[in-house]
Amino acid sequence: MAHAFGKVILLGEHSVVYGHPALGAAIDRGVTATACVEPGPVERSSLRIEPWGRGVLAQDATGGSRDEGDRLPEAWRALVHMLLASNKALDQSVHVQARVDLPPRSGLGCSAALGVALVRAIDEAFGQVRDDVRIADASLTWERVFHGQPSGVDSMLAACGGVLLYKKGQPPAHVRLGARLPLVVAATGEHSDTREMVDSVRELRQREEARVTGVFAAIESIVLRGRSAVERAELRELGQLMTMNQMLLSSLLLSTPRIEEICAVAQQAGALGAKLTGAGGGGCVVALGSNEAAACAVRDAIQARGYDAFVTTILPAEPAT
Numbered sequence: 001m002a003h004a005f006g007k008v009i010l011l012g013e014h015s016v017v018y019g020h021p022a023l024g025a026a027i028d029r030g031v032t033a034t035a036c037v038e039p040g041p042v043e044r045s046s047l048r049i050e051p052w053g054r055g056v057l058a059q060d061a062t063g064g065s066r067d068e069g070d071r072l073p074e075a076w077r078a079l080v081h082m083l084l085a086s087n088k089a090l091d092q093s094v095h096v097q098a099r100v101d102l103p104p105r106s107g108l109g110c111s112a113a114l115g116v117a118l119v120r121a122i123d124e125a126f127g128q129v130r131d132d133v134r135i136a137d138a139s140l141t142w143e144r145v146f147h148g149q150p151s152g153v154d155s156m157l158a159a160c161g162g163v164l165l166y167k168k169g170q171p172p173a174h175v176r177l178g179a180r181l182p183l184v185v186a187a188t189g190e191h192s193d194t195r196e197m198v199d200s201v202r203e204l205r206q207r208e209e210a211r212v213t214g215v216f217a218a219i220e221s222i223v224l225r226g227r228s229a230v231e232r233a234e235l236r237e238l239g240q241l242m243t244m245n246q247m248l249l250s251s252l253l254l255s256t257p258r259i260e261e262i263c264a265v266a267q268q269a270g271a272l273g274a275k276l277t278g279a280g281g282g283g284c285v286v287a288l289g290s291n292e293a294a295a296c297a298v299r300d301a302i303q304a305r306g307y308d309a310f311v312t313t314i315l316p317a318e319p320a321t
């Protein structure tokens with residue numbers, strides 16, 4: 001059974017698209033998948049996604065749709081063609097059953113986790129072995145159909161797990177946690193389209209280049225400081241950096257009234273910091289608790305305002321034995 005992680009970006013979304021570093025953490029929700037191969041043309045390859053009840057055939061790809069859901073056949077076709085060609089198996093078809101435990105279009109890396117789980121499942125069916133970084137790279141064939149030019153941070157976290165400092169085009173650096181990170185993830189209930197939000201930042205950068213370049217530079221120093229705070233177990237400092245990052249993301253017009261409301265409720269309920277996570281314009285908020293009990297109190301306060309929220313704790317890696 002192949003598995004891939006969902007993720008939260010703790011610091012550095014959007015600027016990561018322009019080559020700045022981002023700090024992200026894999027969460028304990030993700031995607032699982034199994035694959036089988038049988039004789040038949042590659043175009044008959046099928047993908048079933050539960051609990052969405054969605055069936056996709058490679059031959060149904062039409063291309064060019066703007067809606068993310070409609071791009072599934074195109075992404076599936078691109079991925080199976082690439083993987084079966086590399087296995088010299090274009091006269092075969094592959095059939096994958098995937099199970100998703102992440103809300104789509106919410107900034108939790110659902111499409112990237114699906115892409116990574118599919119590559120892993122198909123690799124398993126062909127007895128192909130590649131390391132996590134190469135799995136993430138291969139899954140970008142899928143992710144590009146949805147997001148144009150993704151930075152790759154979601155796919156890398158989906159494949160590698162843990163906490164990563166990621167810079168586009170470079171191998172990720174694993175960050176050693178000094179302490180558990182008790183996070184609250186809250187859904188605004190508004191769908192967010194990553195491609196649209198990335199396009200909106202690109203347009204803003206064209207109009208206000210000096211200002212946006214300055215915002216990205218400020219985010220980079222927050223990310224680097226955040227990495228050090230995570231390693232030193234300075235949760236209070238990490239929380240402050242998250243809140244500063246939220247202000248900078250807001251100045252890029254990525255926040256919404258619901259994101260602002262959830263951040264404010266989280267802070268009033270004792271969160272050390274809160275920000276949007278992922279593309280923004282809706283999607284999810286991530287807040288940091290000082291410990292698990294505090295995170296549960298933050299979750300309860302957000303739920304009392306009618307939003308879905310859950311606690312997910314990022315754990316330090318087990319020492320290698």
Ligand code: PMV
Nearest residue numbers: 014107109150151194278279
């Ligand atoms: O909302 P998500 O999970 O698709 O996160 C996207 C993160 C961005 O930095 C906005 C885009 C990217 O390619 O890194």
